[in-house]
Every structure is written in C-alpha cells, then in structure tokens.
Amino acid sequence: MKSSIPIFYTRSELLTGIEKCSRSKKIHIGFVPTMGALHEGHLSLVRTAFNESDIVVVSIFVNPTQFNSDQDLEKYPRQMEKDLEYLETLNQNDILVFAPTVAEMYPEGTATLPNYNLGKLDSVMEGAYRPGHFQGVATIVHRLLELVQPRKAFFGEKDYQQLAVIKHMSKSLRLPVEIVGLPTIRESDGLAMSSRNALLLPEYRKAAPRMYEALNHIANNFSLHRAEELMQEAISIIETPDNLLKLEYLEIADAEKLQKPISENQKIRVFIAVWANNVRLIDNIPLN
Ligand code: AMP
Numbered sequence: 001m002k003s004s005i006p007i008f009y010t011r012s013e014l015l016t017g018i019e020k021c022s023r024s025k026k027i028h029i030g031f032v033p034t035m036g037a038l039h040e041g042h043l044s045l046v047r048t049a050f051n052e053s054d055i056v057v058v059s060i061f062v063n064p065t066q067f068n069s070d071q072d073l074e075k076y077p078r079q080m081e082k083d084l085e086y087l088e089t090l091n092q093n094d095i096l097v098f099a100p101t102v103a104e105m106y107p108e109g110t111a112t113l114p115n116y117n118l119g120k121l122d123s124v125m126e127g128a129y130r131p132g133h134f135q136g137v138a139t140i141v142h143r144l145l146e147l148v149q150p151r152k153a154f155f156g157e158k159d160y161q162q163l164a165v166i167k168h169m170s171k172s173l174r175l176p177v178e179i180v181g182l183p184t185i186r187e188s189d190g191l192a193m194s195s196r197n198a199l200l201l202p203e204y205r206k207a208a209p210r211m212y213e214a215l216n217h218i219a220n221n222f223s224l225h226r227a228e229e230l231m232q233e234a235i236s237i238i239e240t241p242d243n244l245l246k247l248e249y250l251e252i253a254d255a256e257k258l259q260k261p262i263s264e265n266q267k268i269r270v271f272i273a274v275w276a277n278n279v280r281l282i283d284n285i286p287l288n
Helices: 009-022 040-051 070-075 080-090 131-150 155-174 195-199 204-205 210-220 224-238
Strands: 027-032 055-060 097-098 152-156 178-182 247-254 268-276 277-285
Touching: 009 055, 009 097, 009 131, 009 204, 027 040, 027 131, 040 055, 040 080, 040 178, 055 080, 055 131, 080 097, 097 247, 131 155, 131 247, 155 178, 155 268, 195 204, 195 277, 204 268, 210 247, 210 268, 210 277, 224 247, 224 268
Parallel strands: 027 055, 027 152, 055 097, 152 178
Antiparallel strands: 247 268, 268 277
C-alpha cells in the first residue's frame, strides 16, 4: 500500500509544503522530531501535537552526529514505508513528514559541530557515557526547529535528559518555541517502548522489564536517607546470575539540574542505563 502522507526530502520542499497547508493564514505548527522505527511512544507525541496544533510536522532522520559508534548507527532500525503506514492510522490530513538526507542537514559535513552551552546537563549520565552525544542532539534539534518554526515541539520523558538539554538550549538561545515533555509509553510488561527493543533477542527481551521493576522498587520505597540501600537492592534486581543485563549506571538526580538531590522538596527522578547483550536501553521515572 502506498502512503498518502506527503513526504518531503529537502528543506525547500518542506517549506513549500508548510506554506501550502497554511495558505498564508497564521497557523500553529506542532513538531515531533524522531529517528523513525516508529512505535506507540512516538504516536502518542503526534496525537498530542495534533490536539495542540493546526498541522504537525514529523521528522524521520537518523542523526549520525548523536551516535557514539559506527556500528550502533549502522544497526539502528530503518523502516520508512512501515512508518508512513503507521502514521496513516492516525487518519490526520495535516501531517507532513520530513525525511532529509544527511547531506541536506549537514551540508558542511559532520566532522565538526557547533558547540552548544548545555550547562552541566551534558556532563552526567548519558552525557558522561556517550561523549558528544548531546552536542549532536542539540545541533540537529536546533537546525530542525529553525527550519520548521513550530509553536510547540514535543519530546518524550523516556529520554528525560535529552528533554532537559533541549529545554536548556531553547531557553539559552531564546528560541520562539515551547518545548513540551510527555510521559513514557510502556509495553504491557513495563518495558519502555523504544526503537531499539526490536534489536533484542528473545531472552534479553524477556529480561529487559527488570529495569522498570528496579526503578519501581526505588520509587515505591523512596526516602532520601534510604537512597543508597534502595539503589543496592535495585542493582540486585538487574544483575542476577543469568548475566543477561549489565548495569551501566543507576542514578538518583534532581529533575531540573540532574545533580545529586539534597532535599525531598526538590523534584527527584531515578535514571538507569543497561546493556542487554549489545543493545543499550535507558529508562527513568519520578520518585516524588
Ligand atoms: P527517537 O526516535 O528514539 O529519537 O525518539 C523520538 C521522540 O520520541 C523523543 O522525543 C523520544 O523521547 C520520544 N519517545 C521515544 N520512546 C518513547 C516512549 N516510550 N514514550 C514516549 N516518548 C518516547
């Protein structure tokens, strides 16, 4: 089945497409940036975007500058036809898909990037384990926001640190856009939906919900003075004799600056990154 959703491959095509939709009226554009291999988590962002905008631009672009290894970039799932069919199930007319090439987004090449001030947000957790990752994220999101000029852009709390980084960048550059964060959508066994889940071999897929179990163990019993003890108990949920899951980090941090919390009056979250064989999974939930 051929999709009827318009798909644009260049920046100028996309601008013409948006112009056609707006017919010179002032319209509110909602924007959902993705790397494709769409699942219900992405669709929930698009649905909310439609509730709050006249038209919605969904970008599908596997951004090379946010990957730390060529192998990870290569094996990242790509399925454009399926993605378009999936978006079609929303039955929305005013949806525009932007699927640029790497050269379109990086005409100068990807070897050197601009340097964004991301506060200290990119020095902890994902930032510490994936050097340069958030500079790549900031670069592509900034370029896409400048192109699409949305009133609101929608991001998932599944990648909470990314959401914090983008809010920080948008504020510091005074971009005229509202950055909206939306809750994580999960499989019925609790595993956070992710395009990478498709890469999990069955035994690892079966073990992966232990991440959510470990996070919930901390959340259900949380008080700041018990944090260390609860973390140890959570680690023993992840690292069992079957050796299927290898913990990269488990951290409790305040929800704004992502630093060690000092008081329960702060909003606090717990964050986890795990290797399931050669697939890296992340998750986080609020603690208060
Ligand atoms: P990605 O395609 O993985 O780069 O994700 C694109 C957007 O979808 C990001 O804002 C993610 O945070 C969001 N997202 C990914 N997985 C989920 C999920 N399970 N629930 C909600 N949002 C998600």
